[in-house]
Amino acid sequence: MMSESTLPAGNKQRGFGHGGLRLVLLSLINEQSRHGYDLIKAVEELTSGHYRPSAGMVYPLLNQLVEQGLISAEATAGEESKKQVYAIQPAGQKVLADEAARVEHIFARVRQRAKQPIQVTRAIENFKLAVRLKLGNEVLTTAQANQLTEILDNAVRQIEQL
Structure with a gap:
């Protein structure tokens, strides 16, 4: 399972695009009120285990959505823990309606990527990270540049021959 922390910098919302995780969370909360951890698990299920956002990414985003009045946060009744249930607000429903085409595009793209074998996704991410680290x-x-170019060109040729 890949987590947010295993992704290259600048690719923290892999598959969702800029601001996409925000819309995914709003959509999931619109389906039903959920705890933060339930949202993390729902995103992981949505991506067939290819991506699991970290709590450090999800909870600040949920707090931002609460501050913007798009969702509400209610303490769970009868529990001593500080779990909160997040529920959609009319302003959040309006954002989803206004962004309906983008939301559908995000979910379609995620469903398509989720069909790929997870080991291939992992290998691609590791490959990209190794190249970025070497160059950075x-x-x-x-x-070295010639050798790296040869490795990359050989990989492309081998993939094309599959």
Whole structure:
């Protein structure tokens, strides 16, 4: 299972696009009121285990949605824990209505990506991270650049032959 922390910087909402996780959470809350952890699990299920957002990403976003009046947060009755149930508000429903085409596009893209074998997704992310780290940590010599180019070109050829 990939988590938000295993993703390259700048790709924290993989599959959703900029602001997409916000719309996904609103949509899930619109389906039914949920706890934060339930939302994390729902996103993981939606992506067939390809992505599980971290609590450090979800809870601040939920707090932001509450502050914007798009959802409400109610303490769970009878529980000593500080769990909150998040419920959609009319303003949140309006955002979903206004962004309906984008929401459908996000969910369609996520459903398509979720069909891919998870081991392939993991390998792709590891490959991209390895290249970024190699290029970001040092200036390559001409020989290293040529070798890396050869590795990348060979990988492309092998994939095309599948």
